[in-house]
Amino acid sequence: MTTSHVTPSSLSSVASARTLSQPGTALLGNGLETRGVHAWFGKKHVLSDITLDFAAGTVTALIGPSGCGKSTFLRTLNRMHEFIPTAAMAGEVLLDGKDIYAPGIDVTKIRLRVGMVFQKPNPFPSMTIGQNVLSGLKLAQIKNSNTDDLLESCLTRAGLWNEVKDRLGEHGGALSGGQQQRLCIARSLAVEPQVLLMDEPCSALDPGSTFRIEETIADLAKTMTIVIVTHNMQQAARVSDYTAFFLSDGGPGEMIEAAPTSSIFSSPQNKRTEDYVTGRFG
């Protein structure tokens, strides 16, 4: 059995990021932490003992081969995991120091603060572009008197404003795949989350759209905490401040190593991390 714990040096470097980052604004919050997170689907143990900190205002990439549990881990961070009927989890996920799985927590409020962008662009086809962006307000019954400004600022931050400002009344399905994904990012920004989870947001997109979304991520990181799952190691290297490497040796997925992205790619502490990031497997 291999140890799934972070090596002491990498853990301390991740933890120290908190002190390095700017003092969190109200929106930015104090980041996200997990403590000993396990996950199951039915009896299958898919994720084992993940303890990881996401400092406020940083971008963390989760990398690893398919089936290593990184998407499952991401979905435990905003309680989307529990939508799968047989899913179970153990451990704690702390948002601003409070466990989001604590009894009596309103899960819809958690998901407002921890937004999510999915692998496949999924705008609501029955709504126009503008309605899509503002759909979160309607869904969560948030009142906002100045929706025009919000619409423009969300689309601008998602890097889509110039392309759609004259066609806000068109349906979201009329956009290209990359534009749809940026529309989905704009949609998740409208409810002002402090953490944004991205589950392989570029895997269905062409290189040009991928580039635009990576630019968007860099912009967004100034105001929020981002966790991104990616299969693309160049992408992890380009967009993230920290990288966590997940691996499953047939059993549950484990975190092999977490460290600042530059050191994961230049001087990984673990042999398996090195093999993976240098392309020897996976």
Next chain:
Amino acid sequence: MAIELKERPTPPAPRQITTKPRLSDQVFRTVVTIGGMASLVILGLIAIFLSIKGMHILVDEKFNFITESRWEVITDETGEVIEANFGIGAMLIGTMLSATIAILVGVPISVLSALYLTFYANGKLKKVLISVIDLMAAFPSLLFGFWGFFIFMSSAEYWAKLINKYLGFIPLFDVPTPIFERSPFIAGLVLAIMIIPIVTSISREIFDQTPLDRVQAAYALGATKLSMIKAVVIPYGRGGIIGGAMLGLGRAMGETVAVYTVLNVVYQVNWQVLFGAGGNVASLILLKFGEAGPYEVDALMAAGLILFLLTLIVNATADFLINRFGGKGR
């Protein structure tokens, strides 16, 4: 140096692309085609039969057949028809009234139960409920009629009186004399219960197919279950709900025995749904068929033809509505 302009070669004629299907494929194709055409042929034959039998009545009565409300056959001692007047206006209006009540009451109940079954009920209860609803669809309509007449009528009468008391100023809910038994309202409620199974199953199946990524997108934006259903499930399922409602409407318009048991059929146009007198084309045919002479049977066939056409129109309207309003949520 002069450039010599070459004439472009004319493109070849497109090739004929053919394929020789295997024998097994051809056989299967024939079998499937026969199956597919069978319903069309049967429906066509019924329409032709009704037209042949009933057309001369329609020609004689002209528009009076659907506007007038009388059913008179006068015969001499030998049984020869001396004079006959046929009109099913009251029956047509009664059919549409009770079917409309059935839709207005039955569809909301069905959509709510479909939502409950899809998104709230779990495990064993869900399975039990689904089989109960399927069983309900197969239940003989006569038993619905009996139940409606002996059990349900008294409570429905009470509701009818309440509606009449508080909404009686609306002409639709007025009654000339306080007879609340056997009214189109009660017949409509019995029909509503009868269409619930079909509308529920169709809505449930369409709700079940709601794309998971849209459901998750809504939840990830902090949606409650209710707001997710409003924003994602209903727009996606709208076409299916309309389709199910139209099937229910078809059943409600064609239902014979249950309405015949519950409704007091009279030959007078009655818009007052709470009043114990109404009409129904299918029930009229059942009522008259047993003792009708050959000429009157032809008139009943003509009534059947009109009902058939009405159902066709309703289904065509349903198709139109689905195409017009159903597609947007997809």
